[in-house]
Amino acid sequence: MRRQGEPFSTIVTLITAALCTLLLAVFAGLLGYGETESIRDLFQEPEFRFALRLSLQTSVAATLLATVVAIPCGYFLARNHFPGKVVVDSLLELPIVLPPLVSGVALLIFFGPLLGPFLQEAGIAIVFTPLGVIVAQWFVALPLAIRSFRQAFAAVDPRMEKVARTLGCTPFQSFWRVVLPIARPGILGGMTMTWARTLGEFGATAMLAGVTRMKTETLPMAIYLSMTNGDLSFALAIATVLLLVALLVLTAFKVFMRTEVQL
Amino acid sequence: MKRELLLDVQGLSLTAGAFSLQSLSFQVHRDDYLVIVGPTGSGKTLLLEALAGLVAVEAGRIFYQQQDITAAPPETRRFGFAYQDSLLYPHLTVRENILFGAAVQGRAKAPEIRRRLTELAEVLAIGPILNRHPERLSGGERQRVSLARALLLQPPLLLLDEPLSALDPQTRAGLQQLLRHIHRDEGVAVIHVTHDFAEAMHLGTNMLLLNEGRLWQSGTPQELFARPNSEYAARFLRVENIIPGSIRWQDDQRWFGTERSTRLFGPLPEQGASEWQVGAPSFLAIRASYIRLTREAQTESGPESESGPGPRSVSASVPALAEGQAKECGWPATVTEITFQGSYVEVTCHAGDCWLVHVPIAHWRSLHLQQGETVWLACQVSDLHVVPRAGQETSMDDGLD
The missing domain is CATH 2.40.50.100 (RNA polymerase II/Efflux pump adaptor protein, barrel-sandwich hybrid domain)
Structure with a gap:
């Protein structure tokens, strides 16, 4: 006799299995289409090594900067209710829903005609420079960090902090000794996803930092440049490396933390 | 013999979200075990948090040993506080949870703190679980650890927000004995919010009935249960x-x-x-x-x-x-x-x-x-x-x- 509710379980299982199969097919196609020799030779290519180094440097820097800003913002949003919070929420999450190209154009105008002269006087160059890469990556990935940190902080019972206060903690000490350690898995998960987003950032970076070979050339830029030049095998090899790095980082994180990274 | 006045609350008023307190006045002496009863939303927890300094007071004064502490931050008041659901820190062991307050002061390894930890572990029967993490404890064990954490630095006043309500009857009875012991033998004044009238009668030397943020009646538990001052009090205190x-x-x-x-x-x-x-x-x-x-x-x-x-x-x-x-x-x-x-x-x-x-x-x-x-x-x-x-x-x- 079939148990009640079984058809529903079968349907959701089938849909999940179908989606996994589709994703496997898509990524297997990418892996299979590229040539193994291309990947092996890739690490000898100065252009790839430059793009890899720049990508790692800028993505780590952007992730750390995003973390520094997103921790107080996420905590503030998790703990406070005020009139107009929906508007503030929407503003902070705007870069998530905006096409990255639009964010890039906005950044270009802000750091170009608007702020450019002042920055120039201060000796800071952002537009069409590697620093611009960090700014663009930071700008696009920041809302993801805020959102995930906010969820992590909201999951910590505010009364934990209250107890800490009665045990002698100042507000900062209760945050540092109680909230942050308890929210640590969520914070690390958010940082991982933020880093993954910065590593793959293309649209905003292209607008603000430009697509200049061996100057602002991150791995996504390298793929774009190779594709426009018709060097498909080089592009596929880089894409494969990015895919493997993303898979490796995500899996390692999940195994290490034994927790699901949720966005 | 004159009783030592510990806490003097005068006209305390405040609003926090949907809850409010309206002009509450009462006193707590060192030998008092004050129980607070009232329906959900009457402001009992808010009152405890106001006494601990966790929420800002809008009007009125709180005096602790004749000193005005109305605006003093909670870390300077050092009243022990334990909530219903224990709220142990999951990233710390039981030992680290209990020593938390001392660690904040940099005194976690001081000999007197170690002695106090041993003493509390014995009284509260938590010696064997000191190295465990909170997720491996039963409800009764968690609440005992929570009490130990609140008592480590020997606070003069213990604020308890329904600490026994989530426990089974046997564990609850055991912890009630323990609270009586702490109050009587350690000389700690207690303010204890509860929904359990039997608990209030068993533990309380004084009792407050709150309703809609107002002090409805005060006296000994026996007085309140025998002679409620209003139809509301009689119905709430379940006069048959x-x-x-x-x-x-x-x-x-x-x-x-x-x-x-x-x-x-x-x-x-x-x-x-x-x-x-x-x-x-x-x-x-x-x-x-x-x-x-x-x-x-x-x-x-x-x-x-x-x-x-x-x-x-x-x-x-x-x-x-x-x-x-x-x-x-x-x-x-x-x-x-x-x-x-x-x-x-x-x-x-x-x-x-x-x-x-x-x-x-x-x-x-x-x-x-x-x-x-x-x-x-x-x-x-x-x-x-x-x-x-x-x-x-x-x-x-x-x-x-």
Whole structure:
């Protein structure tokens, strides 16, 4: 006799299995289409090594900067209710829903005609420079960090902090000794996803930092440049490396933390 | 001997979200175990948090040992605080949780702190679990650790927000003993919010009843349970018999006349009754355990009720009381329902009004009662307690302590 509710379980299982199969097919196609020799030779290519180094440097820097800003913002949003919070929420999450190209154009105008002269006087160059890469990556990935940190902080019972206060903690000490350690898995998960987003950032970076070979050339830029030049095998090899790095980082994180990274 | 005044709360008012406190005044002495009862949303937790300095006070003053601490941050007050769900820090072991307050001060390894930890571990029976993480503890263990954490630095005042409500009856009974021990032997004053009236009676030396952020009544638990000051208090404190009627004047004395049966109960004790005007609609509030149920009527005296044989003063033969003091009021009733409640039997009787009587099992066995039988109900005149009907209460929250 079939148990009640079984058809529903079968349907959701089938849909999940179908989606996994589709994703496997898509990524297997990418892996299979590229040539193994291309990947092996890739690490000898100065252009790839430059793009890899720049990508790692800028993505780590952007992730750390995003973390520094997103921790107080996420905590503030998790703990406070005020009139107009929906508007503030929407503003902070705007870069998530905006096409990255639009964010890039906005950044270009802000750091170009608007702020450019002042920055120039201060000796800071952002537009069409590697620093611009960090700014663009930071700008696009920041809302993801805020959102995930906010969820992590909201999951910590505010009364934990209250107890800490009665045990002698100042507000900062209760945050540092109680909230942050308890929210640590969520914070690390958010940082991982933020880093993954910065590593793959293309649209905003292209607008603000430009697509200049061996100057602002991150791995996504390298793929774009190779594709426009018709060097498909080089592009596929880089894409494969990015895919493997993303898979490796995500899996390692999940195994290490034994927790699901949720966005 | 003069009692040491620890906490003096004067006109405390504040609003936090949907909750508020309105002009609360009360005092806590060092030897007090103050229990706070009240319905959900009455502001009990908010009051504890205000005393701990966790929420800002809008009006009024809090004095601790004559010092104004109204604006002092919680870390300087150092009152122990334990919530219902223990709130242990999951990233720390039991030992680290208990030592948390000392670690904040950089004293976690001080010899006196280590001694105190050993002492608490022994008293609270948590020695074997000191190296565990909170997720591996039972509810009772968590609450004991939470108490140990709050007590480590020997706070003069312990604030407890329903600390035992989520525990099973056996664990709860054990922890109640423990709290009595902490209060009595460690000399810690306690303010304990609870929904459990038995717990309030068992632990409390004083009691506050809060409702809608106002102090509704204060006194000893025995006073509140025996003599609630209003219809609301009587209903909230689950007085089983709340009989509608009014104050009558007869034979130069005050009596309570029931609405449905026009029976007279009394004469009412002057204290309490004197504040109600004759004719004022009111309720007779009397606990089911204060009514005695017998098969035979006692010798009767006193005024006749308007409806013939009814309740009247009787010279009761209560050996414990001196002659003249032992006044009882008795009336006949018909048994309509009998319910066994474990240690007592709840007998529902009809005598115009519906009366609930709790008969101890030992006494019940000698009665051999059946439904439909006529019995005699009696209570001491001093237990007759009249409360005003809702909407006619006088203000009871001014200057209570």
